Amino acid sequence: MKGHPDKDIRAAIDYALLKGGYFVPGGNSSHCFGRLKCGIPEHRDHMMSIWSTPRDPRRHARQIIRLVERCEPVKH
Template identity: 35%
Template sequence: MARSFHPKKEVESAIRHAEEQGWRVEVGGSHAWGRMYCPYSDKECRCGEFCITSIWSTPQNPGNHARALRRVVDNCTTHRRRREADGGVKE
């Protein structure tokens, strides 16, 4: 079953970015629209603290929330290390 769209277009764009990078998105849960889960099961992946990120349904500033979601995905240590190993190409 396909997931539902986020009502804020900026946040939906950030969610799609995460999905393109392999992150899993689950809709539902308590006090949030959903959650994003890191695709890497790695001991060095920032202590697991940032491996699960909440997606708010009605953020006060959708643009800032979208940037924060993208930052979590782009700063994933395992993803960054693999990207650098592939020739240092920045996505």
């Protein structure tokens, strides 16, 4: 996977991958860098587009982290 140009978003993607998510690279679109999907099979609708140039990169990175934390399995 090529690295995202923003360091905060790159770190958030790495965090998501570490927690079991997976990344699908974008096509030839210059706007969509790719899609981040939850690694839990029951969470098929938990995905997020990762933009190449979001208006607020830090906010976009926080959104990625919130997606990951929402999708973590509950431990009993």
